[in-house]
Amino acid sequence: MAKLGMSHKVREVKPTRAEARCACGDVVVEIAVPAQWAWHDHSAPARRAHGAAYATYVGTWKSRFRFVRGEDCLSRYDADGAVRSFCARCGTPMLYERSPQHVNIPRALFTIGVGREPRYHLAIDQLRDWTYLGEKLGPLKGFPGVVWTGGRRKMPAAKTHGRRQSD
Numbered sequence: 001m002a003k004l005g006m007s008h009k010v011r012e013v014k015p016t017r018a019e020a021r022c023a024c025g026d027v028v029v030e031i032a033v034p035a036q037w038a039w040h041d042h043s044a045p046a047r048r049a050h051g052a053a054y055a056t057y058v059g060t061w062k063s064r065f066r067f068v069r070g071e072d073c074l075s076r077y078d079a080d081g082a083v084r085s086f087c088a089r090c091g092t093p094m095l096y097e098r099s100p101q102h103v104n105i106p107r108a109l110f111t112i113g114v115g116r117e118p119r120y121h122l123a124i125d126q127l128r129d130w131t132y133l134g135e136k137l138g139p140l141k142g143f144p145g146v147v148w149t150g151g152r153r154k155m156p157a158a159k160t161h162g163r164r165q166s167d
């Protein structure tokens with residue numbers, strides 16, 4: 001085999017845009033990357049809107065955001081100075097807006113990286129005691145693929161900030 005006369009360096013081409021889509025695919029949005037920032041929101045409104053322990057968002061400027069399709073498929077919920085938009089067909093939370101210049105999108109909806117790690121936590125004082133925090137897991141006998149913490153755990157008081165956990 002002939003040797004190549006010069007070394008061919010392959011330059012990694014980083015994506016300039018990242019796409020996010022709902023479960024049914026009716027709504028698709030995209031942002032320019034890197035995003036502005038990313039964070040975890042432990043507040044009760046975010047928890048309820050997502051039906052999850054907390055929501056992880058990617059924030060961007062509106063000028064770096066656009067609908068690929070499905071803007072008219074969104075249903076909006078306006079409360080507490082924020083607007084949350086969901087896909088009217090499948091219910092996926094798509095947008096969370098608190099200001100006219102910015103838009104926040106759940107990190108889980110993106111199909112590729114957004115150029116920002118979620119390193120910030122909002123409303124950490126509302127962290128629930130049932131949130132998985134990376135405890136050691138082991139296999140659950142008789143249920144292949146299911147792992148568990150092996151028994152009851154108690155969240156350290158420091159993590160609950162002394163608050164009573166009621167929901």
Ligand SMILES: [Zn+2]
Nearest residue numbers: 022024087090
């Ligand atoms: Zn949908």
